[in-house]
Amino acid sequence: MYESKLFWSIQPVVAGVQLGNSLFLAALPMVVKERCINATRDSSLNSTSADSWQSTMSSFYMTYKILSQLMPIFPGLFLAWLGDRGWRKTPIVVPLMGFILSRLLVLLMLMLDWPLEVLWVEVTLSGLCGSFIVFWGGTMTLLSLSSADQDRSKLMMRAELTNGIAGVLGCVASGHLFDLTAAGLRPGVMTMLVCLLLYAICVLYMLSFLQVQTSSDCENQKELDTKATSDHRRQVLNIALLWVAGVLYDAAVSAAKHILVLFELMEPLHWSVAQVGYGNASGFLVILSSVLSATVMSRWVSDLTLITMGMLSYAAGIFLMAFVTTPYMFYIARTLTLMCVMPTPIIRSLLSQQVHGSSYCIVLTSLQLSLKVSGVVYNPLYIKIYQNTLNWFPGFVFIISSIITFVAIILIRILDRVLAVRSTYQQVHEDEDADEDDLWPLTNDCSDDINHFDE
Numbered sequence: 023m024y025e026s027k028l029f030w031s032i033q034p035v036v037a038g039v040q041l042g043n044s045l046f047l048a049a050l051p052m053v054v055k056e057r058c059i060n061a062t063r064d065s066s067l068n069s070t071s072a073d074s075w076q077s078t079m080s081s082f083y084m085t086y087k088i089l090s091q092l093m094p095i096f097p098g099l100f101l102a103w104l105g106d107r108g109w110r111k112t113p114i115v116v117p118l119m120g121f122i123l124s125r126l127l128v129l130l131m132l133m134l135d136w137p138l139e140v141l142w143v144e145v146t147l148s149g150l151c152g153s154f155i156v157f158w159g160g161t162m163t164l165l166s167l168s169s170a171d172q173d174r175s176k177l178m179m180r181a182e183l184t185n186g187i188a189g190v191l192g193c194v195a196s197g198h199l200f201d202l203t204a205a206g207l208r209p210g211v212m213t214m215l216v217c218l219l220l221y222a223i224c225v226l227y228m229l230s231f232l233q234v235q236t237s238s239d240c241e242n243q244k245e246l247d248t249k250a251t252s253d254h255r256r257q258v259l260n261i262a263l264l265w266v267a268g269v270l271y272d273a274a275v276s277a278a279k280h281i282l283v284l285f286e287l288m289e290p291l292h293w294s295v296a297q298v299g300y301g302n303a304s305g306f307l308v309i310l311s312s313v314l315s316a317t318v319m320s321r322w323v324s325d326l327t328l329i330t331m332g333m334l335s336y337a338a339g340i341f342l343m344a345f346v347t348t349p350y351m352f353y354i355a356r357t358l359t360l361m362c363v364m365p366t367p368i369i370r371s372l373l374s375q376q377v378h379g380s381s382y383c384i385v386l387t388s389l390q391l392s393l394k395v396s397g398v399v400y401n402p403l404y405i406k407i408y409q410n411t412l413n414w415f416p417g418f419v420f421i422i423s424s425i426i427t428f429v430a431i432i433l434i435r436i437l438d439r440v441l442a443v444r445s446t447y448q449q450v451h452e453d454e455d456a457d458e459d460d461l462w463p464l465t466n467d468c469s470d471d472i473n474h475f476d477e
Contacts, residue, residue, distance in 0.1 A: 031232055032164060035114065035224050036181055037188040039121070039157060042220040044192025046125060048302055049200045049213045050141075051283050054079055057138040080284055080405050082138065086145055087280060087401045091394040093149025098156045098391050105160055105383035113152065113160030113383060115228050120151020121221045129214035133207075155394055159387030166374045166382045174374060175325055178367040179313045186309025186363070193303040197296030257376045263437040264376075265389065268369040270430040271333060272393040274423040275362070277404040278340055281419050284408065288416065290347045297349075304356045312363035325368050326438040330431055332364030337427040344417030344424075365430075 058079040105113040124144040131140040162178060169177045199213050286293045286301055293301065316328055323331075339359030346352045370386060377385050404419050411418040 033184050036184045038220045038224040040185045040188035041192045042217040044189045045196050045213050048196030049210050084405045089145045091397040094153045094155045098152050101152050101156050102384045102387035113156045117152040117157035118225045120148045124148040125217045132210050155390040159390045162386045163383040171375050175368050175371040179316050183313040190303045267430045267433040273400045274426040277400045278423040309363045311360040315361045316364050329365040329434050332361045333431045336362035337424045340420045341424040344420035
């Protein structure tokens with residue numbers, strides 16, 4: 023089947039990109055930390071306290087994250103538009119080229135000792151090429167085009183699994199690779215070289231081997247498109263509830279994830295680069311548990327119930343994370359979030375079922391963009407809250423994430439209730455129509471008898 027061929031052919035690209043990104047993202051805070059400590063030491067010869075360099079580091083991250091969220095907006099929409107016009111490889115290949123150029127710039131920064139602000143140029147360059155937002159939107163589009171409604175969530179969860187496994191491997195290897203200084207190379211140089219190699223292999227694979235869906239392959243989408251246009255008003259309500267719930271949940275997860283990087287480096291944890299890598303790996307292992315949970319429980323519960331269970335799992339785990347003071351408590355909190363990856367891919371799957379097949383790329387990419395653009399609001403807010411509560415309760419921001427997650431759960435339950443009422447209403451009408459159809463033969467028989475009597 024085309025679905026199976028496409029799924030397995032796109033897995034090397036997903037794995038290679040995530041492996042490169044996880045290596046880069048694990049090395050990035052260590053590079054920023056080293057430069058911030060040096061900058062703090064130069065500006066104040068008598069003080070290099072943790073609070074001073076952490077404040078500088080968090081401020082730098084705020085600018086970096088804002089650029090990463092704003093720059094892909096218009097390029098992303100344009101690339102998604104091209105994808106829906108038949109250029110299916112474009113939303114995947116262009117971001118890959120952006121990864122290569124931006125990581126090459128970081129490599130030059132490390133080798134030539136350029137200032138830290140070069141990273142702002144790096145994230146801008148990556149954003150102008152779409153970054154991971156467009157790459158993932160393009161990948162989900164190809165999977166949506168090649169799957170039926172009932173199988174789409176599973177297919178997307180399996181892609182998340184591949185993404186997670188590659189992330190685990192990258193995070194575990196990142197700490198050891200970062201400190202590798204063969205032939206007098208500075209820390210981080212080997213990491214960038216490996217990243218560039220992985221991205222280059224992915225580009226060559228995309229251009230040479232990956233087969234995308236052609237117009238003849240899309241004929242089976244006509245039936246789905248006809249069904250998708252049957253009730254526009256109800257679809258708008260479904261899309262709105264799913265969209266807002268997805269944005270809120272992503273805000274709770276992403277903002278806490280960014281703060282968690284700083285949380286691990288400060289007291290009382292004060293982790294090394296290897297420990298940070300293992301901590302990130304535990305986060306990616308959650309993807310494995312989420313996929314297994316979704317695969318098993320999807321036989322008995324609906325997609326909306328799976329979303330609710332995943333959100334409840336995250337709300338419990340991140341609430342406990344607020345009170346973590348030792349490594350074992352950190353991993354206990356991680357364990358509670360075993361199903362937290364389920365909501366987002368299932369929300370993508372449900373959204374794709376509400377629109378035309380010719381609009382998959384623009385809808386899925388727009389969702390990714392809205393998730394990131396909303397970070398322009400919540401990321402600076404979270405960082406400011408973290409800075410103001412650093413001395414008396416560093417985990418306060420995690421409690422905020424737990425509260426936001428519960429708001430998203432309420433929206434999902436509202437949608438579940440609306441769909442249940444609508445299903446009951448439709449069933450009643452179908453039963454009434456069936457009863458009317460059963461009466462027609464009797465009516466015709468009676469008419470025939472009357473006509474025969476008249477004769």
